[in-house]
Amino acid sequence: MGQYTALSPLGEQQLRGDCPFCRSPYLRIRPGHGTYHCFGCGAGGDARMFAAKVGHRP
Ligand SMILES: [Zn+2]
Numbered sequence: 001m002g003q004y005t006a007l008s009p010l011g012e013q014q015l016r017g018d019c020p021f022c023r024s025p026y027l028r029i030r031p032g033h034g035t036y037h038c039f040g041c042g043a044g045g046d047a048r049m050f051a052a053k054v055g056h057r058p
Contacts, residue, residue, distance in 0.1 A: 019043065020054050 007029065010016040019027040024040030029050070037044035 007015040007017040010028065013030055013032050015029040015031065016025070017027045017029065018025050019038040019040050021038065021043045022041035024038065026040035027036065027038045029036040029047075031047075034047040035044065036047065036050045
């Protein structure tokens with residue numbers, strides 16, 4: 001997940017970044033839980049799913 005350089009710290013347990021799906025800045029990631037959720041498009045899942053999705057970006 002750390003490969004996704006657009007992430008920046010948000011609070012103690014979260015990262016924020018641009019959603020790779022809807023391009024909104026509402027992506028929230030919890031590394032401690034290994035999960036992510038986008039408040040823009042509602043996408044969510046575990047870290048492995050996120051990495052797979054991001055890996056498909058051009
Ligand atoms: Zn989104």
